[in-house]
Amino acid sequence: MNIKGEARYQRQMLLKDFGRTGQEKLFQAKVLVIGAGGLGCPVLQYLAAAGIGTLGIVDHDVVELSNLHRQILYSVANVGSLKVNCAAERLREFNPDITILTYPVQLNNQNALSILSEFDIVIDGSDNFPTRYMINDACVLLNKPLVYGALSETEGQVSVFNVADESGIKVNYRDVFPAAPQPGEVLNCSEAGVLGVLPGIIGMMQANEAIKLISGTGETLYNQLMIYNLYTSQTYKIKLSPGDPNLTDLPSDIPSFMKMDYNWFCGIRTLNRELKEMGPDEFHQVLQEDSFTIIDVREPGELPAASGFEYISLPLSELKREIPLIKGDKVILFCHSGIRSIVAGELLLEAYPEKEFYSLKGGILRMKS
Amino acid sequence: MNIEVLLFGRLAELLGSERLHLEAVADTDAVCSQLEGLCPALKQLNYQIAVNHMIIHDNQWLTDGMTVALMPPFSGG
Structure with missing residues (x-):
């Protein structure tokens, strides 16, 4: 051969x-x-x-x-x-x-x-x-x-x-x-x-x-x-x-x-009717409105740090233990790549069915690039 | 009785060590419940167990000197 x-x-x-x-x-x-x-x-x-x-x-x-x-x-x-x-x-x-x-x-x-x-x-x-x-x-x-x-x-x-x-x-x-x-x-x-x-x-x-x-x-x-x-x-x-x-x-x-x-x-559920995903472009637009509560669900110390907007830090591990009081009617959740924010969103939706929850698609990773 | 427990991946991170020694554990279920006592987060995790380098699919009796390895699945590529 x-x-x-x-x-x-x-x-x-x-x-x-x-x-x-x-x-x-x-x-x-x-x-x-x-x-x-x-x-x-x-x-x-x-x-x-x-x-x-x-x-x-x-x-x-x-x-x-x-x-x-x-x-x-x-x-x-x-x-x-x-x-x-x-x-x-x-x-x-x-x-x-x-x-x-x-x-x-x-x-x-x-x-x-x-x-x-x-x-x-x-x-x-x-x-x-x-x-x-x-x-x-x-x-x-x-x-x-x-x-x-x-x-x-x-x-x-x-x-x-x-x-x-x-x-x-x-x-x-x-x-x-x-x-x-x-x-x-x-x-x-x-x-x-x-x-x-x-x-x-x-x-x-x-x-x-x-x-x-x-x-x-x-x-x-x-x-x-x-x-x-x-x-x-x-x-x-x-x-x-x-x-x-x-x-x-x-x-x-x-x-x-x-x-x-x-x-x-593998537990990845299609989004609830109420839990929506938001792309980075739309996210930047709604930042101007000032009507959203923004929550980082990553664990403390994860990089890159978010900057240029106000947000609350609520690690997913804590959310799994206890759901805290969440202010605001419209809430955007973000994490590193947009997976954990969906999990967090589903947890929060159960506790607050009257609120609107959004998960930032692609996470902070997509937003930064 | 002395059982050596080897922990891989996130399990080692959660329990703060890659190697533990347990006494008074009759079987692999007892190993898991002792470890869950040390770290309740373990209950939420998927992992596979090997005894003396052999994978097990059901609870297994342990005797002195055996090694129990706990391995989580990895996804990264």
Whole structure:
């Protein structure tokens, strides 16, 4: 078999148990990377370098300046451009001998099966629970190996799902985390912060798992969950096993997958009739009216601090304990990215059904940019 | 009886430590209720439990020297 640009891979083909056969397997492989962010960037860079023949990239976001400390495929000139386009351009410059396919869409249960079915292996580099459960379910239904990676502040998790061991036993994400956390329970990187090297390390571990799976070398993390701690440099491995099949929420077939509401499953409720969302433009307009009470529901000390208008600080954790007296008939709630303010809004609506509550869409993050 | 408890992610943050030692805990349910006593916020959280590096799906009896790890799900990417 002819491997395009073979000389590039000479050093890894020298490895005895990898060899030319391993390289041929990589060149024939089709890998889909979901999310071209903190995890997706190192995954893509190392898989392109290793000579994966076809790489797919799914992401609907544009590059932001605050991405650059960890999303190392992008430059300042890319800010505002679609990540999939910037990543593909960079990777093609870097390795013109492989095929890069781009999907500038938000992956959902309506488009996932047709995209995923074009690939042999799926890598989850997404940043939210509804997408993670949806990718897992799609991979189970399509019987695709899924290389999972996820982060929280200074720790990362890596696993390989849907790959059977010698006795035919395989596990998926729902065997590890059967119940989805509720909104605000687990903070993502844009809310809790992350050091740039963490997604680099976890993403490279995911790339490594994919290369081992494809080339058949080494042992992959199937039926195991590895947790890595950035501060202590320690790893902790857990052996996984399937949960009770009667208790799983995994859709049993494709029609039920297509009907599943993943946001609902993860506790993200469609807005109450009374709780409205307000965009940043409208927010700036109503600031002039002076008839709104504005409440920051973030925890004390969260950045960036709000400025240029008067507001009250009422952290969501306190609201969950006790609903205080709220003055004013029209109230705007804001948080970092517009998720916790919805949770707060629903709590406050129950206590004050007569008031008008608004959640600032996209949070202070959108307002500042 | 000495049971080592390892805490990951937000659980470590809430309990102020990545490693605790508990005595007089007969099973994993007892570990959870003792920890919830120390930090009531835990009741609201989802997490998975492993005993001696093996995931468990139901309450499990513990014997001296076992390690119980509590892991929350992570969403970040």
